[in-house]
Amino acid sequence: MFDVSLVLRYSFARLWLVASTHLTTLEIGYIPSVMVTESLSPTLGPPLPQPHLRQCLIPSIQKLCLSVDYITDNMVGTISKCLVNLIHLDLRDAPVLEPTGAFDLTNSGLQQINQSGKLKLLSLVRSQEYLHTYFKRVNDLGLLLMADKCSNMESICLGGFCRVTDTGFRAILHQCSSLQKLKLCHGTQLTDLVFHDISATSLSLINVSLRWCNLLTNQAVVRLAYNMDLRVLDLRVCRNIGDEALKAIGSLRKLMVLLLDGSDISDTGLLYLGQRVMRSLVTLSIRSCRRLTDKCISAIFDGTSGKALQSLDLSNIPNLTDNVILLLAKSRVPISELRLRECPRISDMSVMALASMQVEYGGWHGSRLCLLDLYGCKGITPLAFRWFKKPYFPRLRWFGLTGSLNRDLVDALARSRPFLHMACRGEELGTRYGDSLDGLERHDYEEVDELEQLLLDGEGETDYEEMEEE
Structure with a gap:
């Protein structure tokens, strides 16, 4: 592990001369695309001694994950030519300036992908982190040319292809069996038309993500639901998705992850999911679904449904009150992650209810919560801090709150619980599901460790006494 920016361009290319020829996985957080090209190709960069020249400097790479300044035709072509054993290619860029023709991806670059035919996973994403920009030089023809070489592909992730229409995306669905x-x-x-005849394909999709696709409507989800093996469905910021879509989702008995942030669903729509889906669902996010009220929790935890749920995101729903948390605590569901950020009507009563919550198995006070995000909850006062002393929330490892609430109390809590990661500036806790491009990725939370046990047994009383004095 090292900082690529500290290495001179030509020196970085020479660095791979000492790399093992058996290296199979390479992941770099950020590297300029020019350095990628020079590192892979022995014909570029400064002259190298003749004995060191070989066809490729790292020929055995099978998985390549890079974050670059620009994804370009030259870089993609060099990767395809030099890394003939590649089965996993993940490229992401985040331009700070609008790319010019020479520093961008075009139809020609897409045509060079997967020349060896071994690629199983492909991800090409243009991030909007610094600039609202897209792959403006790629159209339907580019995806048609790429799809011809991707018949064996098992996973495809494409982000920022603004000129590609249903024609290009349909080519992927119909040619990548x-x-x-x-x-x-x-x-x-x-649009919905891309999924119009998906039932005529042999596809058996298990993971579908359609984030920020605002032209999609309920009809697209109805068609997608023909894939009965779906386990992950991400429809975040698809603003035209509503209750009719949830009716179709209700038939997916194997669904484990459902992300509906910013959609147009209501309390009634959640009832449509039915017990079949709620019995299998592990992660549910309904962040910023502003039509929801307290009744949504009744729909989720009705009878025996919702018992498998481990991660629940109710953030930025202005109509939610403490009654939601009281009902959640009463259900005794062993949730490990609960996000309630920017819910203005959530107060100290919710903290009290969660601290007193016991699950059916284990008997821990504070249930099994490992992550709790209360950032921006205006009803939380300094009085809530007394509920974070022993024996409450013994498994909590990630805690989000408004830092200006009371700095002294925050510092005292941090001292008394050194294993608690506290976020006080609004940053997201841990790794949000789906952002890792795998909705099933989960934190490996430890049980109460030895030092934490000492604190729970009394070693941390001093700081808690300070908190109470405050």
């Missing part, structure tokens, strides 16, 4: 994971982000021209 082995596809199991499909993730499309910022598909500004993607």
Whole structure:
């Protein structure tokens, strides 16, 4: 592990001369695309001694994950030519300036992908982190040319292809018969028509993500639901998705992850999910679904449903009150992650209810919560801090709150619980599901460790006494 920016361009290319020829996985957080090209190709960069020259400096790479300044035709072509054993290619860029023709991806670059035919996973994403920009030099022809070489692909993730229409995306669905994971982000021209005849394909999708595809409606989800093996469905910021879509989702008995942030669903729609889906669902996010009220929890935890749920995001729903948390605590569901950020009507009563919550198995006070996000909850006062002393919330490892609430109390809590990661500036806790491009990724939370046990047994009383004095 090292900082690529500290290495001179030509020196970085020489660095790979000492790399093992058996290296199979390479992941770099950030590297300029020019350095990628020079590192892979022995014909570029400064002259190298003749004995060191070989066809490729790292020929055995099978998985390559890079974050670059620009994804370019030259870089993609060099990767395809030099890394003939590649089965996993993940490229992400985040331009700070609008790319010019020489520093961008075009139809020609897409045509060079997967020349060896071994690629199983492909991810090409243009991030909007610094600039609202897209792959403006790629259209339907580019995806048609790429799809011809991707018949064995199992996972495809494309983000920022604003000029690609249903024609290009349909080529992927109809020519990649082995596809199991499909993730499309910022598909500004993607409509319901791309899924119109999906039932005529042999696809058996298990993971579908359609984030920021605002032209999609309920009809697209109805068609997608023909894939009865779906386990992950991400429809975040698809603003035209509503209750009719949830009726179709209600038939997916294997669904484990459902992300509906910013959609147009209501309390009634959640009832449509039915007990079949809620019995299998592990992660549910309904963040910023502003039509929801306290009744949504009754729909989720009705009878025996919702018992498998481990991660629940209720953030930025202005109509939620403490009654939601009281009902959640009463259900005794062993949730490990609960996000309630920016819910203005959540108060100290919710903290009290969660602290007193016991699950059916284990008997821990504070249930099994490992992550609790209360940032921006205006009803939380300094009085809530007394509920974070022993024996409450013994497994809590991530805690989000408004830092200006009371700095002294925050500092005292941090001293008394050194294993508690506290976020006081609004940052997201841990890794949000789905952002890792795998909705099933979970934190490996430890049980109460030895030092934490000492604190719980009394070693941390001093700081808690300070908190109470405050």
